[in-house]
Amino acid sequence: MDLSAINPVLLIASLMVAATPILLAAIGELVVEKSGVLNLGVEGMMIIGAVSGFAIAVESGSPWLGFVASAVAGAVFSLLFVLLTQVAKANQVASGLALTLTGLGLSALLGQSYVGIRPPQMGKLDIPLLSDLPVLGPILFGHDPILYLGIALTAGVWALLKFTRAGLVLRAVGENHDAAHALGYKVIRIRIMAIMFGGACAGLGGAYISLIRVPQWTEGMTAGVGWIALALVVFASWKPWRALLGAYLFGGVTVVQLNLQAAGVAIPVEYLAMSPYVITIIVLVILSADKSSAPAALGRNFHASR
Amino acid sequence: MKLTTLLTSAAMALGLATVAVAAEKTKVGFVYVGPVGDGGWTYEHNQGRLAVEEAFGDKVETVYVENVAEGPDAERVMTQMALEGADLIFTTSFGYMDPTINVAKKFPNVKFEHATGYKRADNVSTYSARFYEGRAVQGTIAGSMTESNIIGYIGSYPIPEVIRGINSAYIHAKKVNPDVQFKIVWAFTWFDPAKEADAAKVLIEQGADVILQHTDSTAPQAAAQAAGNVITFGQASDMSEYGPKPRVSSIIDNWAPYYLARTQAVMDGTWTSVDTWDGIGAGMVGIGEISDAVPADVKTAALALQASLADGSYHAFTGPVNKQDGSVWLADGETADDGTLAGMNFFVEGIEGDIPQ
Amino acid sequence: MIRLEKRPQPSRAWSLATPLVAVLATMLFGGLLFAALGKDPVEAIRTIFWDPLFGEFAFYYRPQLLIKGAPLVLIAIGLSLGFKAGIWNIGAEGQYIMGAIVGASVGLAFYPYEAWYIFPLMVIGGALGGWIWAMIPAVLKVRFGTNEILVSLMLVYVAEQLLASASLRFLKNPEGFGFPGSRNLQSYESAFNADLIEGSGMHWGVVAAFIAVIFAYVLLNRHMVGFHIRLTGEAPRAAKFAGVNPARLILLCLGISGALAGLAGLFEVSGPAGQISIDFNVGYGFTAIIVAFLGRLHPVGILLAGGLMALTYIGGDIAQSNLGLPSAAIQLFQGMLLFFLLALDLLTNFRVSLRKVEVA
16 A cells, blocks of 8 residues: 555546536536426436537537537537426426437437547646646646636526526526516526526536547447436535535545555455445435525426416 | 247248358347447447458348347347347357357357357357457566556456456566556446546556556546656557557457458358457457557567467466465466466466455 | 416326327337438338237247336336325336345355245345335435435445445356356256246246236225325325325335335346346336336336337347347437327326417
């Protein structure tokens, strides 16, 4: 065993990268759930984002265009969920699963000709002086731009929910859609926008995996990240900054367990491998005392009856 | 009449029918565990299938089913192929072993080929590749080129196939560099590109400047490239898009020669049940081009090793080799027997850490 | 302008007709998809829906439908009870794995001793394994109010790691030359869940699935507990007044669904699959959620939905092999089926009228 081999600075820097796709998807889903909608189709929207972002980046040669395309594709794909739950008033749990199933199938078809190709690279932020700082440099100033976008989105959503009128309306819709409707807010329209925002974020998260984190396209490559993002939202009790913390924690547990293995710590590997999930459950239990922020209308469909 | 009898007689009838038709077309079935777009294991088997189609043209018809779960689904898909008149069926995952044997019993006239297993029958052959020979070449290059003397190894699950690869790579790295140290990380998954990326990064952060992988995605290649002065090897496919550096060479699963030969044997009526375990010599294990990032003398040594493995003058596991606990495994000059290799579940002396089992 | 009016009662006629309409719509759009992929759409649809039932080799596929459908129905029946009451167990996959591990462990503990009571003990072990795994989210929800969707889902991943551990360590076949995976229970007579009539596909799991359907039907329609379940789902506040104990209901619903999922795992590992291996689970626990909704959470509906789902799997594999369709196309096809069923549910609960908007 050689724990000194673990470099905490690099560990923190790489757990930030590991956390980013989860964070992006979770922030989107957080907004969706704040509006009172439970979309279990995150995994499906992510993989659609992953494949379309990859395809556009390869075709255009620009990773930036790829990311834009992934957000658009995620949002467009989420319209299927809108159609089911907001128009046809179908059960949200089942609709979310349908979205995931469809997304996995569709992405595999779309991505057939992109297997084994290397996408264009997105450069890292490289600020002279700052990026070269001893400890803070690699942690704060040495990442790709999308990682910062994730943090910026977290801040943006936090500010939106806390300070703006739009955030207030969103929360009102999620708490009590009948009351919000009575006040004259367009419940369905607001929810549709929230779902599309969630789709765009999930798409970005997927593209982060296929364009930066891995980077390649293979079928089913999101490998369950979407589900973890869902857990993260509850874990964070619908608070953006806690989602960021949770994403780092979750990414951190995975990176730390691999670090411990590489350092030769003699803990059975499968127990290390299951630790992120067990820890999530434990934290869920601890945080479930705090139910203040769970949207009251979560998962319930709205129909304006007169 | 019992249903199984009915099944068998239907199969017999079909078998006879196919013999009549066989003069025109031989039908070859492939059962895949993953999607053909996985870029690794299944992708390479499918390349083998395409090679069969190309080589035999109109004389052959190939069918495949991808994403077939091990267990009853595999059994159903194989039965279906046999019912639909397949003459030869390749089942390409270890977990298909018992299903293959079960189905083969019901269709005595259909030939089966099971990859990486150990159960055979009159109409069931097994085949596998001596990937550890490729690992020996990798180990030689890795041991010569490492400057930190730390080599990172990403394992999937601790099964004999993977352990054999680690041992082979270690022995040959040690031979050229006595100070070499292996850091092994088990991903406990066959497929999770993001986790593979994390594993590679972790190993690099802990000082490894060579990454060997027994997982199929290019994620570790990208991680190595981002880190800078780290070298890697392609796994399953060439991954030449990451050459000349970090990817300096690769192990390529090349099933095409075997698939061609076995299909030809069925066409000629010369097919018999065999146990094939081919390596570099027969072309089943391909060594991807060694890039210019490798110093000339190292490249020469690696090519010499490759040649001696290919012509059989050298065995990758040649004594003296001790087991991890210090007990003697192979005496001086002794070579490992295939039985021990097939079920290898121990590290050789010098590797640190335990096999999780 | 299209207007929706909520029906006071779900329409019986539409609730029977929508599944058929959905299947037809899926055939139509699926056909377009297959045509776009360059395949003959009519032949593809026929291969998926017709060949397994009435094709040349139907004698083989019909029993396979039972083998494929039974675990789906067994799990979905358990899930539907909870879903009706608004209790969301989406971790049936984990409970299925645990049932298989515990059940197989019980059987293998006796190996190679033969006795009639081994299989019944395994069945109990299987149910217990699934039940315990479902009790974790149940107890946490009752005690701490923890969200059961996420806990049960997280436990799937934990169970998958335990499965790997079982295949590589404590259940590894000592005569398996070091390869992962347990002994094959198919060759251990006392533990083998064989076809009751050889070649019929009727193993104990199929029997259990049919019993579960009848049990659920009786429970929901003739029993107080069933009434409480429905009441809690439809009118939670009324349920409170009616004296329904929500904690007991959570424990009961999650417990039943866990035990049934565990049974499904046990019957699978001791029969069709034969052994514990790293990739033993193939997603029945997740597919069963879809089956439960396809069947409109009604026992008979679930039975039919399980059959339909099994049909698309088996027919899908045939279509892959015979027509060269990629498996992704089949997956997308199944997604479409679910999509149309959910979308058309609208007609059951709402009246759609085409009317001009009145000028107020």
